[in-house]
Structure formats: C-alpha cells, structure tokens
Amino acid sequence: MIECNDLVKIYRNGDVETKALKGVSFKIEEGEFVAIIGPSGSGKSTLMHILGALDTPTSGKYVLDSHEVSRLNDDQLSDIRRNKIGFVFQAFNLLPRTTVLRNVMLPLLYSDTSAKEREQRARESLHYAGMDEDKINNLSNQLSGGQMQRVAIARALINNPAIILADEPTGNLDTKTSQIVMQTFRELNDKGHTIVLITHETDIAKFSDRIISIRDGVIESDVRNGRKNTVVQKTKQ
Amino acid sequence: MIFDLFKETIWSLTGNKVRSALTMLGIIIGIASVIAMVAIGQGAQNSIAQNIQSLGSNLIIVMPGSQQGGGISQGRGSAQTLTREDATALGTLPDVQAVAPEISRRYQVTAGGNNTNTQVDGSLPSYMQVRNVQIDLGSFFTDQQVQSGAKVAVLGPTARDDLFGADANPVGASVHINNVAFTVIGVTVSKGGSGFNNPDDYIYVPITADQYYLAGANANYVSDISVAATSSDTIATAQQEVTDLLLQRHKITDPTAADFSILNQSDIISAASSVTGTFTTLLASIAGISLLVGGIGIMNMMLTTVTERTREIGLRKAVGIRKIYINLQFLAEAVVLTFLGGAIGILLGWITSIVASRLLNMTTVVSPSAVFLAFGVSAAIGIIFGFYPARRAAALSPIEALRYE
Numbered sequence: 001m002i003e004c005n006d007l008v009k010i011y012r013n014g015d016v017e018t019k020a021l022k023g024v025s026f027k028i029e030e031g032e033f034v035a036i037i038g039p040s041g042s043g044k045s046t047l048m049h050i051l052g053a054l055d056t057p058t059s060g061k062y063v064l065d066s067h068e069v070s071r072l073n074d075d076q077l078s079d080i081r082r083n084k085i086g087f088v089f090q091a092f093n094l095l096p097r098t099t100v101l102r103n104v105m106l107p108l109l110y111s112d113t114s115a116k117e118r119e120q121r122a123r124e125s126l127h128y129a130g131m132d133e134d135k136i137n138n139l140s141n142q143l144s145g146g147q148m149q150r151v152a153i154a155r156a157l158i159n160n161p162a163i164i165l166a167d168e169p170t171g172n173l174d175t176k177t178s179q180i181v182m183q184t185f186r187e188l189n190d191k192g193h194t195i196v197l198i199t200h201e202t203d204i205a206k207f208s209d210r211i212i213s214i215r216d217g218v219i220e221s222d223v224r225n226g227r228k229n230t231v232v233q234k235t236k237q
Numbered sequence: 238m239i240f241d242l243f244k245e246t247i248w249s250l251t252g253n254k255v256r257s258a259l260t261m262l263g264i265i266i267g268i269a270s271v272i273a274m275v276a277i278g279q280g281a282q283n284s285i286a287q288n289i290q291s292l293g294s295n296l297i298i299v300m301p302g303s304q305q306g307g308g309i310s311q312g313r314g315s316a317q318t319l320t321r322e323d324a325t326a327l328g329t330l331p332d333v334q335a336v337a338p339e340i341s342r343r344y345q346v347t348a349g350g351n352n353t354n355t356q357v358d359g360s361l362p363s364y365m366q367v368r369n370v371q372i373d374l375g376s377f378f379t380d381q382q383v384q385s386g387a388k389v390a391v392l393g394p395t396a397r398d399d400l401f402g403a404d405a406n407p408v409g410a411s412v413h414i415n416n417v418a419f420t421v422i423g424v425t426v427s428k429g430g431s432g433f434n435n436p437d438d439y440i441y442v443p444i445t446a447d448q449y450y451l452a453g454a455n456a457n458y459v460s461d462i463s464v465a466a467t468s469s470d471t472i473a474t475a476q477q478e479v480t481d482l483l484l485q486r487h488k489i490t491d492p493t494a495a496d497f498s499i500l501n502q503s504d505i506i507s508a509a510s511s512v513t514g515t516f517t518t519l520l521a522s523i524a525g526i527s528l529l530v531g532g533i534g535i536m537n538m539m540l541t542t543v544t545e546r547t548r549e550i551g552l553r554k555a556v557g558i559r560k561i562y563i564n565l566q567f568l569a570e571a572v573v574l575t576f577l578g579g580a581i582g583i584l585l586g587w588i589t590s591i592v593a594s595r596l597l598n599m600t601t602v603v604s605p606s607a608v609f610l611a612f613g614v615s616a617a618i619g620i621i622f623g624f625y626p627a628r629r630a631a632a633l634s635p636i637e638a639l640r641y642e
Contacts, residue, residue, distance in 0.1 A: 055636060078560070
C-alpha cells in the first residue's frame with residue numbers, strides 16, 4: 001500500500017540547507033493503524049507532507065497504491081490527494097462561514113458526482129464519523145472543537161481514500177474530546193481503513209498498532225504492538 | 238463543473254456579504270463619479286455650443302468700422318460705411334447662401350398701457366434663415382411686405398411679455414414704435430438667454446419700414462450685415478470673398494485700412510469651446526482622481542481578501558482540487574464583483590447625472606466613452622488584483638498556503 005524507499009528531503013533557505021529527512025524507508029500495509037511519533041524538528045511533519053502528496057521528496061521513492069508519487073506534477077499530486085488520501089489536520093481547516101454539509105462535500109467539487117450523490121455520501125461520512133444528523137446545516141464556526149474535527153474526519157472519508165492521514169488531530173482538543181476522536185479513528189481502522197497518525201504525544205500514539213519513531217530525520221524505532229494498546233517503552237527516553 | 242464553479246462563486250460572495258459589498262463599493266463609487274462628472278462637463282459644453290448655434294448657422298457678421306472724427310475714434314461699428322447695396326452685392330457671392338442687412342436701434346415701444354424700451358431690427362425675411370429665427374405664433378414678414386414698406390412687426394417673446402403679458406397672443410394687435418403704429422403679425426420662438434443683449438427682447442420690422450418711419454436721416458446705412466455661408470466648410474472662403482468684395486466696392490486697396498470688420502461664428506465657437514474645454518478637462522481630472530482612488534480601494538480590498546483567503550486556497554489544494562479550478566473560481570468571483578459593481582456604478586452615475594440636470598437646471602450628457610473608460614479601468618483593476626494574487630497563492634504548495642499568516 002505505502003512504500004517509502006530512502007526518502008531524503010532538503011530545504012533550502014538562501015545558502016542554508018536543512019536536511020529534514022536523511023533517508024527514511026518503511027512499508028505500510030493495507031488496514032494498518034500506524035503512528036509516526038517524534039519531537040518537534042524530528043522531520044515527522046516533513047514525512048507526513050510527503051506521505052500526503054503535499055510535497056515531493058528531494059530524492060528517494062514513494063509509492064502509494066502503486067502510484068509513484070515522487071515523480072508526479074502539481075495536478076497529478078492534486079488528483080492523488082483527492083482520490084487516495086483523506087486529511088485530518090490539527091487546525092481542523094474547515095471553510096469558514098460554511099455549512100457542515102458543504103465542508104464535507106468539498107473534495108467532490110468539480111467531480112462528475114451528481115449533487116444528490118454528493119449529499120448522500122456526505123451524510124454517510126458524517127454518520128460514520130459520529131456527527132449528529134441535525135448539525136448538518138450548521139455553519140462551521142458554530143461548532144465545538146470536537147465537532148469540527150469530526151466534520152474534518154467526515155471530509156477525509158468522503159472519497160473513500162486508500163489512507164487517512166491525521167496530523168496531530170488532537171492537538172487543539174482537550175483530553176476528553178481527544179479520547180473520543182481517537183476512539184473514532186480506532187473504529188475506522190476496525191472497519192478496514194488504513195490510518196497514518198502523526199503525533200508527538202505517546203498517549204495518543206497508544207491507540208495505534210504500530211509506532212514508527214523518528215528523530216533527526218531518521219527512523220529511530222519501528223515497533224508493532226499487536227492489536228492491544230500496550231505502551232511502547234522505547235519511544236520515550 | 239461549470240455549475241459547481243457558479244455555485245462556489247455565489248456561495249463565496251454571499252458567504253461574506255460585508256467583504257463583497259465593500260469591494261463593490263470601491264467600484265461603484267469610482268465608476269459613478271466618473272460618469273456623473275463627465276456627463277456634467279459634456280452637458281455644459283453641449284449647451285454652450287447650442288447657444289452659439291442658435292445665433293444662426295455658418296454665420297459671418299460684417300460690421301462698419303470705427304468713425305474717426307478729429308483723431309478721436311468713436312468705437313468699432315460707429316461708422317456709417319455699410320449700405321443695403323453692399324448687402325445685395327454680397328448675396329451674389331458663390332459661397333454665400335443668404336444675406337440679411339440689419340438696421341438696429343433701441344426705441345421706446347408702447348402697446349395699450351404697457352411700454353418698454355427694446356431693440357428694433359429692420360431687416361429682410363432672409364434674417365430668419367441667417368440668424369436662425371423661428372416663428373412661434375403668426376408669421377414673419379414677407380419680401381412683398383418689405384417691398385411695400387408695410388408697417389408690420391414680429392415680436393421676440395420677451396418683448397411680447399413686456400407689452401402684452403406673458404404667453405398672450407398679440408397677433409393682429411398694434412404697437413407704437415417711436416409713436417408710429419405697427420401691426421403685430423408674429424412672435425418668435427425663444428432662443429433662451431437673459432440680461433444684456435437678450436436675443437428674445439427684440440422687435441423685427443421690414444427694413445424698408447424702418448428706413449421710412451424710424452431711421453430718418455441715417456436711412457441709407459445699415460448697422461450690420463449678417464451673411465450665411467453655404468456650409469461650415471466654406472465659412473473661411475466666404476469670409477474672404479466678403480472682405481474682397483467690400484474692399485473693392487469701398488475702393489480700399491490696403492486691407493488693414495478697411496472701413497468694416499468681420500466676425501465669424503467659428504471664432505466665437507472656438508473661443509467658447511476653449512473655455513468649456515478647460516472646464517471639461519477640470520472635471521475629467523477630478524473624475525480621473527476618483528477613478529484612481531476607487532481603483533486603489535478595489536485593489537486593497539482584493540489584495541487583503543486574497544491574503545486572508547490564502548489558507549482557504551491551501552485547504553482547497555490539500556483536499557485535491559486542481560489549481561485550474563481554484564484560479565477559475567477566483568477569476569469568476571472577481572468578474573462577478575466587478576461586473577455587478579460596474580452595473581450598479583453605471584446606474585448610479587446615470588441617476589446622479591439626471592438628478593444633477595434637474596437640480597442644477599443644466600443639460601448633462603452621459604457619454605458612452607466615459608462609461609466604457611470608467612468600467613474598463615475598474616474592471617481591469619478588480620480582475621487583475623482579484624485574480625493575480627489568487628493565482629500566485631494557488632501556485633504555492635498547499636502546506637505553505639495553509640501556514641500562511
């Protein structure tokens with residue numbers, strides 16, 4: 001499903017070169033729930049951008065669902081993001097002053113899908129993400145943080161993506177809401193969705209089945225902890 | 238897809254009504270002020286041109302030179318050098334269409350209990366054509382009445398009002414000019430104007446009657462000769478022919494010593510046009526400044542809007558919407574805003590010029606060129622500054638756009 005081979009990403013800012021990734025290789029199979037964990041500056045955000053087809057690596061190979069993403073142009077990257085990847089951001093990133101329904105339908109814009117089917121799918125996704133039916137016509141700015149994140153999850157689900165990429169999805173939420181949102185991810189994974197979670201919190205990483213730990217642009221550890229939420233010792237030093 | 242684009246545009250614009258309204262306000266004010274100001278300027282220019290035109294078309298006026306008596310000039314037009322024979326001779330020139338000699342003097346005029354002091358013009362029926370006189374009631378005098386020296390009079394509307402009361406029909410009544418009874422046979426249409434040398438405060442009589450009963454000792458000489466050239470293109474040649482013929486008839490070899498002077502209508506028009514031209518330039522530059530200010534307003538609004546919306550552009554890209562659709566949406570928004578604002582601006586400018594013409598009692602002319610210019614400039618500014626920054630934002634990587642502050 002996901003295959004990364006010696007990914008290197010170098011940022012250039014004038015004469016200063018920053019090597020954010022220094023050769024990262026791993027594979028993620030269909031149906032996995034993987035957490036990528038690491039402190040800030042470790043390169044995990046860079047890795048997430050590459051996995052999300054938001055950015056391309058300087059060198060190395062990234063294959064998503066048999067598409068070699070590292071070689072695509074801007075429009076092809078857009079198509080990959082639309083069809084293969086569902087994003088959940090830390091800052092929710094909903095369209096302001098826009099209804100829940102329209103926010104969820106956003107990725108279907110300019111597609112061949114009929115208006116009726118779009119709404120149908122949006123309602124299913126919202127239901128799937130645990131959002132109340134009666135909030136469907138509320139404006140995005142009238143929602144609570146937890147509700148906003150569920151709308152974002154529903155939006156990520158609408159195109160039935162190959163992977164769901166969640167970048168610090170609980171970063172702006174309180175502990176209780178975080179637990180509920182993570183439970184939602186857990187349930188989605190149980191239904192067969194592949195989920196890649198980026199976080200710096202070990203508590204959150206515990207919800208996953210496999211933890212890839214990154215530090216200074218290289219993989220420090222890659223631990224599978226089975227189906228149960230066992231604490232992985234190695235991630236914290 | 239077109240439908241999606243349309244819906245997104247409408248949603249986006251109605252979703253933030255204050256932002257949309259403020260952006261349009263710049264466009265509306267810019268366009269409306271340009272249209273209204275140019276309309277007022279052009280209206281003023283047109284009405285002045287019309288006033289001059291009402292003097293007569295392609296008019297050349299020949300006036301006697303100044304009288305020299307013991308080294309003292311009594312002023313231009315005081316000499317008695319032009320005669321009816323001169324006028325008749327001028328009528329034969331190739332580029333002259335009609336000639337009207339005129340004996341003009343002020344007399345005390347009475348009718349019933351009313352009396353006034355007004356300008357009495359002895360002339361020919363051709364005066365109507367040469368000086369653009371139109372008849373409101375009754376008729377002008379005829380060649381026959383000139384030949385027989387009939388004591389008939391045609392009144393200007395102001396003279397009629399003074400002698401018979403406003404809007405009365407005096408045809409058939411009699412007036413006493415310098416104690417000589419004349420029968421009123423017509424009233425002319427108002428030329429507009431007031432105060433000194435009011436073109437409506439006139440009484441026209443046959444030149445022969447003027448000579449017999451009014452002019453007395455000066456009967457052989459005329460006050461001036463009005464000449465109509467065949468067309469506006471021949472005014473200059475006609476003027477030259479008139480000058481040459483009169484010099485020849487008066488046996489003068491040195492043109493600088495001529496005992497008459499000539500004024501043509503295009504001189505008057507060009508003098509007046511240069512005045513109104515300055516006026517229009519002034520208004521146009523004020524309008525230009527408002528357009529510039531409006532344009533800067535539009536530009537600012539568009540730029541801040543796009544800056545504010547860079548995150549939204551980043552999000553749209555992140556969820557996989559292609560660059561082209563984002564560009565198209567912002568282009569559509571800019572087009573809708575500028576066209577809607579433009580339409581309202583044109584309407585408002587038009588209404589303003591109508592209101593101005595009512596309140597200020599002046600003609601206004603909404604010129605298509607001003608409409609196109611104002612609309613074109615605001616539309617260009619709106620579209621360029623609405624679309625270009627959006628295009629730049631859409632070209633950013635989605636992460637950069639999402640992080641944009």
